[in-house]
Amino acid sequence: MSKYTSFPEPVGDDHNPFQDPSVTQHSSNTGYATLDLYNPFDNKTGPPPPYEATSPSAGPVPAQTPPSKATTPTEPRNYGSYTSQGAQQTAVSATTAELLKKQEELEKKARELERRERELESHSLGPGAARQNNWPPLPSFCPVGPCFYQDITMDISQNFQRTVTIMYYFWMFGACTLLFNLISSLSMFCVDPSGGVGLGLAILWALLFTPCSFVCWYRPVYKAFRSDSSFNFFAFFFVFFAQVVTYVIMTIGIPGWGFSGWIVSLAALKTSVPVGVIMLLNAVCFTAQTAMGVAMLKKVHSLYRQTDASFTKAQAEFASGVMSNQAVRQAAANAGQAAFTGPPR
Template sequence: MAQNREGGNPFAESGELDNPFQDPAVIQHRPSPQYATLDVYNPFETREPAPAYEPSAPASVPAPAPSAPSLQSSRKLSPTEPKNYGSYSTQASAAAATAELLKKQEELNRKAEELDRRERELQHVALGGTATRQNNWPPLPSFCPVQPCFFQDISMEIPQEFQKTVSTMYYLWMCSTAALLLNFLACLASFCVDTNSGSGFGLSLLWVLLFTPCSFVCWYRPMYKAFRSDSSFNFFVFFFIFFAQNVLFVLQAIGIPGWGFSGWISALSALKINTAVTVLMLLVALLFTGIAVLGIVMLKRIHSLYRRTGASFQKAQQEFAAGVFSNPAVRTAAANAAAGAAENAFRGP
């Protein structure tokens, strides 16, 4: 026992065969110092440090491609290659500035045309006023004994912003005249089929002879002169007469029998008489309807333009008074009346 305590090995006295730790079966399962396990780890044992990490030889890396600016600086752009003028916002602002310049250029061109027109008018006035201008409407041949009565040039006398409106009204007057002529032919055909419709045929001839010149003089010319000289008086005359003309357009489209208008009622009434006459009258009724609709639309449009021109009833009164007193015939009659009144006053009772 004393030896066992001194040596610390209870199997020292016995041979190696009696030592269970020297058994080959146990030795082959003893952990090797190559494995870092907790059983064989000794913190007081100094070991060689692990070799430093040496990365493998890097593969050949291709040289970085030159940037876009260097490429552009190293070579010249071809004529067909688009250029980079900047960011999208810069291009958008440049496009907006270009559009603004184009708009201003168009406005300047329009003002130049207006000044050119005014200059031509002043030249005409300097040459002697409207008397020096030869009348060109209606366009009659030179051998005709009746000569043109008016001078009309929409492109020269009407401001550019109103030329389309005046041209539309001129075409409206031409369409109304053509509709009256077709109405006369339809009433003539109806009279040839039914002799009882003689009153309608006679009135249709009267409407052609009456409304064709009167419509031109009474509402088209006032409208033309109103836009030409911005005349409030002519605007009022046009509105009053053209409103009555629109009422007449509606009556023409309705076509009351016996009134000389081949409107819808007259056309449907002729359905039992002759089919060809009915078709012709229906075409005239359709034309009358289109003219009535266009007349109402143009009346509203011209009224809106009139309100933007700054015209007023007081201005129309002033223009009327100035026109009356500037008329030589009116001034002569007024002078004669004043002279007669003064003479009677001096004579006494």
């Protein structure tokens, strides 16, 4: 029974299986790569690459950067700005332009308030006090004083100051043209004494048109823009249209009418070339005056359409102006009293 329960003694032929020559030969062979370098799924033909042991002199392995945090499905991802840089610059430019426009409007209102403040200071004497006349600017020793008060920067709104100023300079240009017409007619009279009628009419036109044009069409347009007066607008249109027609007649230069226009100037070249040249220059001035007159008539009419002026308001202003005149009221009262008492017996 003991021979079945006891282990047999090892014999000499028994040996360690790990010491088998085939195993030790395979483990000592370094011609093949180990499992950490060998990829059995690689489709390369041939034996696996040889194993290369890491050199102990190699430096430390650089530390790997930790992977970035993965976003969860509910976490919003940052895709950058929704507006491009060009759109941002456009928005900034639009905002800047709007601010500049508002600043310009505020400056315009400030100038308007300053103008009104100066006007109120000029009326500080009271509502019934009249402003001192300052036009024409005559010297103090002159026995005749100024007849009108004129201050474009104070009386006229800033939107219409340029137009009124141009009309004032246009009136001055017309006065200078009439003076030049007097000089050219005088020069023609010196070479041809038979043209005395033209010289006399040239003197008459210079003395008549210069003050009448100021009173009849410049002052109405000045007062029209100053107080938005419909009556003055219509008075200006009526008189200035007749003035433009007169400018056309001056430009034509009908002989014997006292205007050095184109017809008279071309005829004067046959008598005297220097005098003809002077009269031709005068004809050019008349032509420029006519063109400027037509342009300014259209300009004032376009500004008139932008205002609240109308023919009905002009009639109402005329009626109120007539009835507010003391002389007219006195004449109407006398006529009514005479009609009431009847004719004397």
